[in-house]
Amino acid sequence: MGMDKPNRPYNNSPTSVPSQMPEWIPDPSLKGQNFDQLLQNRGIRFIHEHSTPCPNIVSVDSNQHEPLCTFCDNNGMMHYGSFEIWGVFTGNSIEKTFEAHGVWEIGTAVITFPTEYPDGTQADFNMYDRLTIPDFTVRLWELKEYEPRPGNIQELRYPVKNVEFVSSIVDGVQKFYVLGIDFNINDQGQIVWVDGRQPNYDYSTNHGEVLTWAFFANPVYIVVQCLRELRITQEMIGGQKVARRLPQQILVRRDFLPDSSAETVISGRR
C-alpha cells in the first residue's frame, strides 16, 4: 500500500514578493590578480633557491653518494639559482599539532606564494628547495672545531651577520673570543681570524680547539611538501573564460643544526 497523499491544506501566501535573485547572474570569477596583489602587499621577502639531487654519486644503480661531498653541503641535494619572491606565513607551528595535513612538527610553517616571480616568470616549488628570509635575522648556535685555512677564513653553517658569543674550554680553562679583536666578519658572512689570535690547532691529531658560536643569520627554511600545488580558476577576460593559476601553498621547515653530530631536515634521516 502506498503512502497517504499529503492532505493538510496550507494557507495561501498573503502577499507576493518579487524574487531577490537577479535574472542574470554576473560571472563569479575569483580574480587571481587580486590574490597575487594581496601577497605582494602583505607578504615578506624570500630568496628562493631551487633544488636538484647532487650527481656526485658512484652510479645511478646504487645511488651511493660520495661521503665527503663538498659540492652539496654533504646532504645529497644541490641548490642553484636565486629568485626573489614575496610570500605570506600562515600557521607558524610552535608545538606539535594535528591539522588537516597530518602532524605539524615544531618549526614547520605554511607559506602562500604567488604563481610568478615579480618579473613574471613562473615560480615553482619543489621538495628541498631552500627559502631564506633576507630582511630578518635569528640567533643560532653551532659547535665548530677551529681549522687553519687560507686567509684565516672559517665558515659557519650560514653566512654570519653578527656574532654575540664565542668560547672554548681548553684544559679546564674557559677562553673567550671577541668580534673586532680576535676575528672579523667579511661581506660574505665568513669569519676572518686576526693573525696571531687564532685558536689552537693540534697538527698531530688534526683537531682544533672546539668553539661554541652564538651568532645571528638569516633564517633558512626547507620546502617539505607542496600542499596546494596547482590551484586553477577560470577568469572572465574580454567575455572569454581563461584558465589561470592561483597562489600555491608550501609546507616548510626551519633548517636547523643543533650541533655538528645532528642531522638536518634535508638529509631525511631523522
Ligand SMILES: [Zn+2]
Ligand atoms: Zn653531493
